[in-house]
Amino acid sequence: MIRRFDLAGLVIAAALVFFILLPVLTVFIWAFAEQWFYPSLLPTKWGLRFWSKVLERPDVWSAFWTSMKITTLVTGLSALICLPAAYAFARMEFPGRQAFMMSFLMATAFPRFAITISLAVLFLVFNLVGTVTGVVIVQLLTTLLLMIWLPTAAFRGVSRNMEEAARDVGAGPLRVFWSITLPQALPSIAAAVLMTFVWTFYETEGAWLVGAPRITTMPILMMQMINNQMVVQYGAVLSVLLWVPSLAALLLARRVLGSDTFAKGLGA
Amino acid sequence: MASDLAPPPKTSKNPLGLLMIAAPVVLMGLFLLYPALRVVLRTFGAADGSPGFSLENYARFFNDSYSLNNLGITLWTTVVTLILLIVVNLPIALYLRFRKGRLATFIQALALFPMFVPGVIICYALIRYIGPNGLLQSLLEHVGITGYQTPIMTPWGPVIGLLWDAMPFTLLVLTAGLAGISNAAIEAAQDVGASRLRILWSIVLPQIRGSLVVCTSLNFLSLFGSVLQPYMLGPTSPELMGPFMLRTFSSVRDPLQAGTQATITFLICSVAGLLYILSMGNRRKAEKETVA
């Protein structure tokens, strides 16, 4: 290939740096700024003072534990409910299989927040607004698609010949599932669980609508801190604190899943 | 190669399968289908909840200029963002399809990066960056450009936030679509003397029509119902349907009117939803035909 001066590439890269990279960088800089007066390009005083301040706040810790509790619950329930279904979709024949799969896909064709509103209206009747149960149900609903679709693909990806070869050397059906199918599908399933965990942790709209005002999860607390214009650095420190581990987790998940799984899952 | 007459997928004919999918199906029915139907039916009743068919709730919505403005700004934001998403992502996707190398990898990493940034953090970052007295304004001032007007709290605020948010998905769908076009198809067109623009229009775009439909319809659904970005970055009035519904439910405490707004959202989005389902159906059919 002829190495030409790649003008288009440079323009795109520069635009993306301005549009994507710099905003994120701003948050990082703010997290380590003690003073940053406009229009200085960099903080007027660097420091970690706000890190200890954030970590001393009881509302941060209570929101963190609330989020951890709800997220763990949602992810666990989601796995419990969806993984058997994923296996059934991938490997079993039963009446209405195609129709059910299609109906799960159709669930994506609804505007999510409108669904959440109608669910919240229903929750009023059962006094579930402002309860952990309510938030768990709303968030559980948002995880279903991912938690069924990715593991279904994972189970389906396990070579049938591998399973047959195991039957051939004397393993019964359960043993085949345990020793061959599950270990083969495990990396993808683990990635799906990890992604569900991270996405649920940051799910904001459902938790806000159904949880408010009694349940304050981490993203809701961050939203309040940002909106109330308290101390700029609080939001920044919290963002960095919570986002870096989740970024690592998601990158790991993506490595396992390969780059086009997301797009393919949605029919690209 | 010649594995004989391919045996049909060997699956155990087992009602156990039904049992295993029962939990998510029931969950969907109970917490998605039922509440949605219930809300839709109730909003076609009287405003005081008495039985019988009535368009009262809708009359209230469509006679209220504030509600109508909100619907209008939602449609405007959705359409503008949709157009911008294609305008921004198609060139990037094309670039990534035809260029390899370090710069391409860098561009891909940057463009997909928002996928790993949760919505709250995106909003916060944008406020600090393009907001009043933000880093961008400082940068511009340093190169001598003054008079920067922040888009935050204007209708363009949500557009920028949503663009950020929806970029990776759109790009992934488009690159997946472009990957399906063979080099040979493009080279053959070059061979007969087609210009770049001509190739884009006559070869590339028709082949990624499915991808365009999928990403536009799914983006429509998520944009129209978005809450966080409009709430954090947009003006308080008029507001998008998402924050509007949220406020009607939580602050005004009028679940019936919130339900009416949700139903209107359902109806408008059903067009996009239908488009998505149809294109999925077509795709499956096409896949089956190629297999057979």
Next chain:
Amino acid sequence: MASLDLQDISKRYSNLAAVDTLSLSIADGELVCLLGPSGSGKSTLLRMIGGFEIPSSGKILIDGVDVAPVPPDKRPTAMVFQSHALWTHMNVWENIAFGLKLRKFSRDEVAAKIARVMELVGLTGYEKRHPSQLSGGQQQRVAIARSIVLEPKILLLDEPFASLDQHLREHLREEVRQIQRQLGITTIFVTHGQDEALALADRIVVMSKGKIEQVGTPDEIYARPQTEFVAGFIGVMNLVSATVSGGSLAFAGEALSAPVADGLATLAIRPEDWKVGEGAGLKATVTRTVNLGAYVLADVALPDGTTVKVHLDKARAVREGDPIEIGIGPFALYRDNMVIHRS
């Protein structure tokens, strides 16, 4: 080891019969190739023997015991898959040990058996490798080792070398033959390559459309094809339709003796069976030559316009367009797919 008896085996998918009331007996220690084109039912038949498909009807007797309803894990058969189907999350040793562990062999026994089988397939030293670190040929050897370590009564191979290149295929073919001789294990080998079947098998079963066309030694199959399908499928064969009347058959202006009923028939003659040279009878023209190394395969146009394939000696040095004289040699006649006469 074991003998295998298939009695009226059928496998139907909805209305389509992949295998159609087929019966076959295989003796203890025999190596049998199932040969046929795609869709002939050979793989389905093998999978039924292995227990991966349940026959719609019929019996599968191994040493006289019907195993048709027995699942694969309880059958004394072992299968080597086309895609080798090694478990990629286990290393070579673990792949081979898996079945042994299920059979509750002691640790020492497992080690001894694996050592023996690894030596047999020539992979000693590769125990700790993962399948992805092996070449295609090595992977297939591990798959074979994994099957034979369980000392099955019957070894089944489903186009095991289909994904390998020609050279490696021939090499592994020889190895399989040697291992099979050494262990004396009854073996059934599915292939769609006739050279593989001819080189490997004690007996070949030629299949088409779910039925057996012919069973025989490679020599029999080649020299005396029982059906027109086999005649056309194995090797190169000239098949020319001709009319029989009054015990004689008109071919390119010559009358051949054919003591069969009047009517249409197909005349079959191998390219190497033509008489060539002065006085052979038919004055013809060479229209095309293909150099096949030891000899030349020529397209020869007969006076009536029919083109036939003929083996020519290199020494003859014919060129396209040259005149040549050929005459009919040993031939066979087929009618309704069955052989009705051999000369």
